Amino acid sequence: MSTAERRTLTVRVANWSGAHPWRAIIGWFLFVTLCLVAGSMAGTRNATTEDYRVGEAGRAEAFAAEGDLQRRPVEQILVRARSGALDPAAARAAADDLTARMKDLPEVLRVDPPVRSADGQVLRVDVTMAGPELEARGHVAPLLERTAAVQRSHPGLVVEETGSASISKGLDRQRGEDFTLSEAIALPVTLVTLLAVFGSVLMAGVPLLLALSSIAASMGVAMVASHLFPDAGVGSSVILLIGLAVGVDYTLFYLKREREERARAQGRLDSEAVVRLAAATSGRAIMVSGLAVVVSSATLYLAADVIFSSLATATIAAVLVAMASSVTVLPALLVKIGQRSERRAGRQGGQARTRRWARAGRPGSGRAWSVLLRPASRHPVITLCVALLLMGALALPALGMRLRVLNRDSHSRQIQEVSAWDRLTGAFPDMRTRHQVVVRSDPARAGQVALALRDLGRRAGGDPLFAANFRPVVQTSADGRISVLELRVPYRLSSPEAAESLTRIRRDLVPATAGRVPGAEVAVTGDVARDADYLANQDEKLPLVVGFLLLLTFVMTVVVFRSVVLGLLGVALNLLSVAAAFGLLVVFFQHGLATTLFGFDASATGGIGSRVPLFLLVILFGLSMDYQVFVVSRIREAALRGVPARQAVVEGLTATAGVVTSAAFVMVTVFTAFVFLHLAELKQIGFALATAVLLDAFVIRVLILPSAMTLLGRASWWPSREMRRAASSPPGLEVSRARDAAASPTWGDGTARRGPLPPAAGEPTLTPLHGGTGPDLLETPSKRFDIDVRRRRGEAGTGRRQDNSGEEDHA
Numbered sequence: 001m002s003t004a005e006r007r008t009l010t011v012r013v014a015n016w017s018g019a020h021p022w023r024a025i026i027g028w029f030l031f032v033t034l035c036l037v038a039g040s041m042a043g044t045r046n047a048t049t050e051d052y053r054v055g056e057a058g059r060a061e062a063f064a065a066e067g068d069l070q071r072r073p074v075e076q077i078l079v080r081a082r083s084g085a086l087d088p089a090a091a092r093a094a095a096d097d098l099t100a101r102m103k104d105l106p107e108v109l110r111v112d113p114p115v116r117s118a119d120g121q122v123l124r125v126d127v128t129m130a131g132p133e134l135e136a137r138g139h140v141a142p143l144l145e146r147t148a149a150v151q152r153s154h155p156g157l158v159v160e161e162t163g164s165a166s167i168s169k170g171l172d173r174q175r176g177e178d179f180t181l182s183e184a185i186a187l188p189v190t191l192v193t194l195l196a197v198f199g200s201v202l203m204a205g206v207p208l209l210l211a212l213s214s215i216a217a218s219m220g221v222a223m224v225a226s227h228l229f230p231d232a233g234v235g236s237s238v239i240l241l242i243g244l245a246v247g248v249d250y251t252l253f254y255l256k257r258e259r260e261e262r263a264r265a266q267g268r269l270d271s272e273a274v275v276r277l278a279a280a281t282s283g284r285a286i287m288v289s290g291l292a293v294v295v296s297s298a299t300l301y302l303a304a305d306v307i308f309s310s311l312a313t314a315t316i317a318a319v320l321v322a323m324a325s326s327v328t329v330l331p332a333l334l335v336k337i338g339q340r341s342e343r344r345a346g347r348q349g350g351q352a353r354t355r356r357w358a359r360a361g362r363p364g365s366g367r368a369w370s371v372l373l374r375p376a377s378r379h380p381v382i383t384l385c386v387a388l389l390l391m392g393a394l395a396l397p398a399l400g401m402r403l404r405v406l407n408r409d410s411h412s413r414q415i416q417e418v419s420a421w422d423r424l425t426g427a428f429p430d431m432r433t434r435h436q437v438v439v440r441s442d443p444a445r446a447g448q449v450a451l452a453l454r455d456l457g458r459r460a461g462g463d464p465l466f467a468a469n470f471r472p473v474v475q476t477s478a479d480g481r482i483s484v485l486e487l488r489v490p491y492r493l494s495s496p497e498a499a500e501s502l503t504r505i506r507r508d509l510v511p512a513t514a515g516r517v518p519g520a521e522v523a524v525t526g527d528v529a530r531d532a533d534y535l536a537n538q539d540e541k542l543p544l545v546v547g548f549l550l551l552l553t554f555v556m557t558v559v560v561f562r563s564v565v566l567g568l569l570g571v572a573l574n575l576l577s578v579a580a581a582f583g584l585l586v587v588f589f590q591h592g593l594a595t596t597l598f599g600f601d602a603s604a605t606g607g608i609g610s611r612v613p614l615f616l617l618v619i620l621f622g623l624s625m626d627y628q629v630f631v632v633s634r635i636r637e638a639a640l641r642g643v644p645a646r647q648a649v650v651e652g653l654t655a656t657a658g659v660v661t662s663a664a665f666v667m668v669t670v671f672t673a674f675v676f677l678h679l680a681e682l683k684q685i686g687f688a689l690a691t692a693v694l695l696d697a698f699v700i701r702v703l704i705l706p707s708a709m710t711l712l713g714r715a716s717w718w719p720s721r722e723m724r725r726a727a728s729s730p731p732g733l734e735v736s737r738a739r740d741a742a743a744s745p746t747w748g749d750g751t752a753r754r755g756p757l758p759p760a761a762g763e764p765t766l767t768p769l770h771g772g773t774g775p776d777l778l779e780t781p782s783k784r785f786d787i788d789v790r791r792r793r794g795e796a797g798t799g800r801r802q803d804n805s806g807e808e809d810h811a
Contacts, residue, residue: 014279014331018272024332032217039220047230051306055533060438060523067482073136075163079123091123094154101146107139117427136165162420170415182673189669211247214322221317232310243318245670249663250326256659257282271338275331289629290323293622299549303541376706384707395579397586402607405531409494412678429490430467435526443480453485456513465501502528562720574624581692609681645713664697
């Protein structure tokens with residue numbers, strides 16, 4: 001196989017980028033600008049009410065929409081006294097002022113007469129908005145302004161607004177403040193970590209620069225993609241969460257390998273050749289791991305849910321752009337930085353140059369990691385058993401996980417509109433939960449349907465689960481085909497009583513009344529029904545998503561490493577780390593340990609967000625593939641050189657331990673910042689991701705993986721023929737072909753290298769074939785590979801002469 005044939009995509013891209021660094025750098029920032037401009041021009045297509053329709057609740061909403069009887073967005077304005085008893089005359093004057101102001105707004109459909117609470121201390125004015133329910137938050141600002149104006153005109157009273165639209169607006173405001181806080185936490189800590197890793201402000205700034213520019217480009221890409229997969233309002237959160245983590249990590253892996261290759265070359269290769277070496281190894285690993293995250297995330301589309309589709313789109317956009325930045329513009333930046341270092345080193349002289357290169361690639365924590373890996377290497381059976389017992393114990397609480405849709409009951413009470421909602425439902429308990437029974441029938445049976453629905457309302461009125469003082473009214477469409485009955489429940493949305501009331505309607509009341517009307521189609525919707533049907537739909541799709549996720553992870557691992565054993569092992573280890581993270585998530589957020597230790601309001605949720613486990617499963621499988629690819633690739637490199645299985649495991653893990661630890665610390669920092677946000681789902685996701693990354697980096701990769709691969713030995717690579725050949729060859733005769741191709745002197749502009757390339761870590765130094773005592777004549781891995789082949793055939797080799805100055809004399 002020729003050198004040209006062995007070039008990989010990442011090496012070809014790095015070759016061009018390194019040869020034309022300014023073009024690559026300018027091109028990247030033009031790409032970022034283009035993404036932002038395209039996204040701004042396209043705008044974001046937000047999910048509509050139709051996109052959220054699921055199950056029976058979705059059918060009921062579709063029926064109601066046919067008759068123009070769908071739920072309208074309603075804002076409630078409360079008028080109460082600042083202290084003491086409410087003055088009825090003053091409250092009435094404020095209500096009249098509010099009504100007059102609201103009626104003038106084009107966003108308002110109607111304003112209902114004021115309603116006084118049972119204790120007479122609160123006056124409520126209902127304002128029904130025009131347009132669909134989900135779009136109301138984009139039009140609620142004028143209503144909030146009018147409410148504030150009424151408050152200023154009546155300073156002796158408290159005038160406040162709440163409702164679904166204003167609560168969503170408050171959530172958006174709080175989310176923006178939270179993101180500012182998370183950035184303020186994550187960015188400085190990430191910068192300090194990178195400074196500790198590289199010891200250089202310039203090198204530490206490169207990962208952050210690329211990560212932030214990648215996030216900006218991803219935002220634009222996600223806006224354009226939203227016209228295919230509507231955004232459910234979670235896209236920007238996920239891009240920030242995932243984009244910063246993987247963007248820094250991918251760059252970090254590439255940078256560390258480039259510094260390692262530069263130190264190994266000791267000045268005998270120029271910056272372009274060193275970058276190509278990094279591209280052939282870490283560049284390829286970045287491509288593989290990035291594609292693994294993309295493929296894993298794509299399985300969320302199988303859930304047929306707008307929120308999961310939005311999560312998948314945002315994740316894929318963030319990962320693809322971060323991966324692109326690492327394999328395109330990063331080589332150009334490294335070449336420019338390397339050339340700058342070479343000029344500085346040239347002025348400092350040969351000895352200083354050697355010391356600089358040695359420091360650049362010195363694994364400062366190699367000795368410490370050798371000690372940490374010693375139990376897995378020397379006592380693999382005991383280490384494996386202890387680690388598996390630990391992870392099993394951590395995973396055990398996950399068996400008691402309770403899922404629930406996080407709603408108004410779990411929102412932060414620091415949002416003014418949410419606090420107003422609590423005061424509204426306290427004064428008017430029948431506003432807490434509402435059900436809608438929707439019937440579609442032949443217009444000729446409209447009267448019969450109306451009678452059946454009134455009967456249903458009377459039966460509900462005598463049931464303690466429903467509001468006794470609420471008189472349900474039957475609404476019928478103009479064509480007589482659709483009829484709607486609303487029932488109210490004086491219990492919180494997430495309470496067991498509210499859930500039981502839905503069961504009572506669907507199981508008992510509907511079959512006994514409207515269900516008996518011939519030809520009638522009956523469906524029940526409402527906040528409780530939406531949540532219940534959403535969970536049921538998710539449970540139905542879960543086996544499909546998880547099955548494809550496991551299958552794709554297995555197939556990708558087998559394709560990358562050509563090993564069925566590693567494919568099975570990778571799936572098992574990923575499941576183990578995810579299960580342990582789920583167990584800790586349950587302990588901290590479902591059982592309230594987070595409230596005890598950190599003061600988080602975990603008790604408000606009473607369970608785990610319904611979307612959290614599936615999203616975490618998919619993302620964690622992808623992120624675990626990152627470490628799997630980087631670690632096992634280095635083990636494979638050592639095994640290809642004929643290093644014994646036990647030693648190859650230790651060598652590969654020791655070589656990657658420092659960078660994996662740094663990458664894990666960066667990820668944990670980013671994810672932990674989300675734990676301090678107010679939104680319950682993001683808090684849980686951040687905690688579980690940070691926990692899983694820690695367990696994966698320090699338990700899976702340090703104890704379980706090396707123990708398992710040490711026990712498996714050569715069987716780890718079954719049925720790879722390439723690995724079997726390496727295992728049967730004398731040590732040192734197999735050389736990494738990727739490294740061979742990347743450093744070939746026939747590439748690029750033909751610039752001569754500065755001398756022989758030292759062997760890779762753990763690779764035996766080969767003596768010159770002429771038997772002399774001069775310098776090593778094997779200048780590049782390509783030359784070394786060819787001479788190895790000739791040696792095995794009994795052929796003579798040729799080399800290059802080198803004068804005392806170190807400059808090459810090409811024969």
